[in-house]
Amino acid sequence: MKIAVTSVSGQLGASIAKALIQEIGKENVIGIARTPEKAKDLGVEVRKGDYNSREDFDAALKGVDKLLLVSGMDHPQKRIQQHRNVIEAAKLNGIQKIVYTSIVGDEKNTAFSPVVQSNRQTEQDVRNAGLQWIIGRNGIYIEPDLEYMDTYEKEGRITNCAADGKCTYTSREELGFAYAQLLLNDGLNGQTLNLVGEAITQTQLAEYINQVYKTNLKYTTVSVEDYKKERQAALGEFLGTIIAGIYEGIRHGANEVVSDYEKAAGRPHKSPLTMIDNYHKKLS
Numbered sequence: 094m095k096i097a098v099t100s101v102s103g104q105l106g107a108s109i110a111k112a113l114i115q116e117i118g119k120e121n122v123i124g125i126a127r128t129p130e131k132a133k134d135l136g137v138e139v140r141k142g143d144y145n146s147r148e149d150f151d152a153a154l155k156g157v158d159k160l161l162l163v164s165g166m167d168h169p170q171k172r173i174q175q176h177r178n179v180i181e182a183a184k185l186n187g188i189q190k191i192v193y194t195s196i197v198g199d200e201k202n203t204a205f206s207p208v209v210q211s212n213r214q215t216e217q218d219v220r221n222a223g224l225q226w227i228i229g230r231n232g233i234y235i236e237p238d239l240e241y242m243d244t245y246e247k248e249g250r251i252t253n254c255a256a257d258g259k260c261t262y263t264s265r266e267e268l269g270f271a272y273a274q275l276l277l278n279d280g281l282n283g284q285t286l287n288l289v290g291e292a293i294t295q296t297q298l299a300e301y302i303n304q305v306y307k308t309n310l311k312y313t314t315v316s317v318e319d320y321k322k323e324r325q326a327a328l329g330e331f332l333g334t335i336i337a338g339i340y341e342g343i344r345h346g347a348n349e350v351v352s353d354y355e356k357a358a359g360r361p362h363k364s365p366l367t368m369i370d371n372y373h374k375k376l377s
């Protein structure tokens with residue numbers, strides 16, 4: 094049984110590949126990456142695969158039985174065709190099963206919705222491919238929030254436009270474990286699953302961070318418009334708009350969804366406090 098993971102040079106792809114290696118050994122895992130040399134440390138065979146190239150994937154998927162497709166990073170409209178290149182190559186190569194990493198989020202009303210919609214289109218393309226499939230809808234990763242700790246500490250607060258909305262944070266490590274199980278176990282084939290943790294507000298997030306980091310952060314909410322302007326100035330138009338749209342969705346409840354994590358992974362999702370503590374321990 095050979096299982097391939099795309100975007101294996103990225104953090105989610107690498108986490109899934111590591112979890113799979115634990116289960117089936119390095120010799121049965123194939124990494125696929127746009128930049129193969131970045132994935133050398135995994136110690137598995139790495140093949141070239143740029144989502145823009147159907148030819149890359151026609152070759153990269155030879156001899157592969159199951160495929161994990163990590164969603165791309167490009168502009169939403171470009172992603173649909175990029176993912177289709179992979180799906181078509183999977184069909185050509187007679188792959189048995191495809192597992193796709195999609196996203197939880199508001200499909201219509203926020204600046205993040207075009208990204209969610211492009212993920213929904215790929216979900217449809219995966220379902221229509223005629224292969225066995227599972228779709229995971231990922232919660233928001235907690236790690237990027239924690240990467241902002243220096244800023245939070247400097248300002249003494251976490252500021253965004255989520256207000257009292259709840260977010261079901263997950264982590265790349267939790268997702269890696271769940272996706273390995275979904276690739277190996279066929280009992281959940283044909284299902285779309287929310288891979289998310291416990292729903293918490295930003296105020297609760299600040300409290301958990303304070304416990305672990307021994308800080309005294311407060312949470313402050315701002316308007317969606319102000320937050321969007323601030324994020325665009327800090328991160329540029331494309332990424333700033335997406336990030337503001339994510340918090341806008343949290344504000345309106347789009348991320349407070351029922352979790353299928355335990356069903357997918359066979360064990361409960363780690364609590365937000367544990368995820369923050371694990372991240373903190375890794376850094377120190």
Ligand SMILES: NC(=O)c1ccc[n+]([C@@H]2O[C@H](COP(=O)([O-])OP(=O)(O)OC[C@H]3O[C@@H](n4cnc5c(N)ncnc54)[C@H](OP(=O)(O)O)[C@@H]3O)[C@@H](O)[C@H]2O)c1
Nearest residue numbers: 100102103104105106127128143144164165166232233234
């Ligand atoms: N749930 C969330 O909170 C959340 C947050 C951010 C993103 N996401 C989604 O989750 C995905 C994985 O996240 P991550 O944390 O692993 O991101 P990451 O660490 O930034 O990695 C991104 C990966 O995408 C690859 N990539 C970019 N363009 C590609 C292309 N044209 N063809 C093939 N590979 C390409 C990169 O390859 P190179 O090494 O060659 O650059 C890299 O491996 C993202 O792509 C995005 O769709 C989810």
